[in-house]
Amino acid sequence: MPRTVPLRELAHGRAGDKGNRSNISVIARRRADWETLVAQVTVEAVARSLAHRRPSRVTRHLLPALAAMNFVIDDVLDGGVNDALNLDAHGKSLAFLVLDLPIRLTDTP
Amino acid sequence: MAKQSLLVGCGAGFSGDRVDAPGPVVRTLAARGGPACLMLETLAERTLALAQLRRLESLEAGYEPLLARLLAPVLGTCLERGIRVVTNAGAANPAAAARRVRELARELGLRPPRIAVVSGDDVSGPAHAPFLAAAFGGERRPVSANAYLGAEAIAKAWDAGADVIVTGRVADPSLAVGPAMAHHGWSETDWDRLGRATMAGHLLECGAQVSGGYFADPGFKDVPGLAEVGFPVARIDAQGACVVGKADATGGCVTEATVKEQLLYEVHDPAAYLTPDVTADITQASVAAAGPDLVALEGVRGHERPRKLKVSAFFEGGWFAEGEISYAGPGAEARARLAADILAKRLPHLRLRADLIGVTSLFGDDAGRLLAATPAGDARDVRLRVAAAHADLEGARRLGEEVTALYTCGPAGGGGVRTAMRPRLTTASCYLPREAVPARFDWAD
Numbered sequence: 001m002p003r004t005v006p007l008r009e010l011a012h013g014r015a016g017d018k019g020n021r022s023n024i025s026v027i028a029r030r031r032a033d034w035e036t037l038v039a040q041v042t043v044e045a046v047a048r049s050l051a052h053r054r055p056s057r058v059t060r061h062l063l064p065a066l067a068a069m070n071f072v073i074d075d076v077l078d079g080g081v082n083d084a085l086n087l088d089a090h091g092k093s094l095a096f097l098v099l100d101l102p103i104r105l106t107d108t109p
Numbered sequence: 110m111a112k113q114s115l116l117v118g119c120g121a122g123f124s125g126d127r128v129d130a131p132g133p134v135v136r137t138l139a140a141r142g143g144p145a146c147l148m149l150e151t152l153a154e155r156t157l158a159l160a161q162l163r164r165l166e167s168l169e170a171g172y173e174p175l176l177a178r179l180l181a182p183v184l185g186t187c188l189e190r191g192i193r194v195v196t197n198a199g200a201a202n203p204a205a206a207a208r209r210v211r212e213l214a215r216e217l218g219l220r221p222p223r224i225a226v227v228s229g230d231d232v233s234g235p236a237h238a239p240f241l242a243a244a245f246g247g248e249r250r251p252v253s254a255n256a257y258l259g260a261e262a263i264a265k266a267w268d269a270g271a272d273v274i275v276t277g278r279v280a281d282p283s284l285a286v287g288p289a290m291a292h293h294g295w296s297e298t299d300w301d302r303l304g305r306a307t308m309a310g311h312l313l314e315c316g317a318q319v320s321g322g323y324f325a326d327p328g329f330k331d332v333p334g335l336a337e338v339g340f341p342v343a344r345i346d347a348q349g350a351c352v353v354g355k356a357d358a359t360g361g362c363v364t365e366a367t368v369k370e371q372l373l374y375e376v377h378d379p380a381a382y383l384t385p386d387v388t389a390d391i392t393q394a395s396v397a398a399a400g401p402d403l404v405a406l407e408g409v410r411g412h413e414r415p416r417k418l419k420v421s422a423f424f425e426g427g428w429f430a431e432g433e434i435s436y437a438g439p440g441a442e443a444r445a446r447l448a449a450d451i452l453a454k455r456l457p458h459l460r461l462r463a464d465l466i467g468v469t470s471l472f473g474d475d476a477g478r479l480l481a482a483t484p485a486g487d488a489r490d491v492r493l494r495v496a497a498a499h500a501d502l503e504g505a506r507r508l509g510e511e512v513t514a515l516y517t518c519g520p521a522g523g524g525g526v527r528t529a530m531r532p533r534l535t536t537a538s539c540y541l542p543r544e545a546v547p548a549r550f551d552w553a554d
Binding site for chain 1: 154324330366371394423426429464470471478536
């Protein structure tokens with residue numbers, strides 16, 4: 001029976017900022033889940049979760065040796081730490097927006 | 110025969126970090142013995158512009174205000190045990206920072222340290238004015254403009270026997286690369302070793318972020334003793350490879366997971382992490398547990414360094430204002446939303462950002478699209494927060510006045526008004542040819 005879990009159950013990660021660009025890592029907790037993450041934590045999925053911030057580009061870099069991926073998300077920080085009006089001008093909280101993505105599990109744990 | 114590994118401990122990862130962090134790091138370096146240095150990284154992007162503004166007010170200001178408090182508990186041990194101190198706490202005024210370190214040594218009754226001051230990063234003077242005018246337009250004069258220097262001047266100061274090396278803007282990892290380069294005798298084109306040491310410096314540069322800070326997520330990622338989190342200590346060998354751990358008798362943890370998160374922190378293309386020293390490549394990197402709270406980083410490579418140096422410039426950007434007021438109990442969210450509508454009507458000259466703390470306040474965008482798409486609910490403890498930028502002080506001040514007036518003129522039961530204003534700095538970057546930014550070190554006067 002397929003079930004859906006938040007990405008946070010399968011992965012961890014953190015957000016960093018440089019200028020108006022955010023990067024968010026997504027790192028598999030268990031190597032066995034790596035293929036599931038590659039298949040479902042896509043550029044499109046991340047772009048959708050940040051759609052209200054109108055990313056101009058989302059790039060995904062895969063690092064299989066670390067069972068990790070790095071998303072580089074352009075123009076989502078309202079100008080960056082010096083310009084944004086956000087309480088969280090660095091976008092540090094954004095990792096948890098991505099970690100809330102729903103992931104479909106096909107086999108029972 | 111390869112030289113003994115160098116131990117690099119990091120005692121501060123940003124301006125405002127814990128002043129009690131360096132103590133356990135230095136005790137650990139002393140207990141391990143062997144060649145060692147203490148790295149204090151205290152310069153975020155905008156820290157330097159703020160420091161420049163302070164320097165304009167006083168010739169002896171413009172360096173890290175916490176410098177003496179960070180160093181006082183450890184300088185004696187460092188000098189006695191030959192643990193060198195490398196720090197970018199010089200910010201906009203490394204020479205004044207060096208004078209403060211000398212004075213501190215005198216106050217503590219220590220021998221006078223040999224202090225090297227690295228300079229060349231400040232490109233706000235007339236010599237570079239044509240470059241900056243070409244990049245930013247001639248009509249705007251920056252408050253500060255600094256190039257990111259690399260490890261070379263630090264390495265030269267280390268070779269010359271400095272006890273303390275004070276810099277302004279250098280690339281953060283270079284604070285570790287300089288000592289490693291000098292200690293191991295690498296050339297400035299030894300790309301693989303420089304690449305590895307750069308990633309070691311990258312793991313260290315944010316202090317506790319590699320050893321359990323910025324990591325805990327209860328129930329998912331638990332960190333023991335986070336209130337006493339230990340700062341990192343890395344062993345960098347003759348090949349540049351590192352094993353990262355943390356100060357003895359502290360909380361926190363160094364695991365494969367903490368190291369992976371910090372390895373990718375603020376990295377864009379993992380094949381090309383650019384610093385003034387090298388283009389580091391972590392596409393083949395891996396991490397492996399090497400003992401309790403010890404993780405080895407392997408497989409990092411390096412390629413030729415960029416030909417140009419990045420310059421960050423800051424400009425005066427008017428004023429930033431914000432205000433908050435809270436509502437609780439039945440109808441709290443509706444009352445907070447009404448207050449936001451009132452402010453928008455009263456402040457048509459401002460592009461207001463509104464947040465409902467307790468409903469949605471962080472994930473949203475400045476244009477308010479997420480908030481607009483969030484259906485009105487019945488949250489019972491909501492803090493309205495509004496923020497805006499404005500070119501002049503009077504225009505910005507209106508925001509705080511209107512939030513305060515909500516006490517008597519706004520919805521029922523509003524309490525806890527806070528307002529704040531501060532000058533804004535905006536930033537822009539450009540690139541300068543390396544030759545136009547000669548870095549050097551001098552002994553402190």
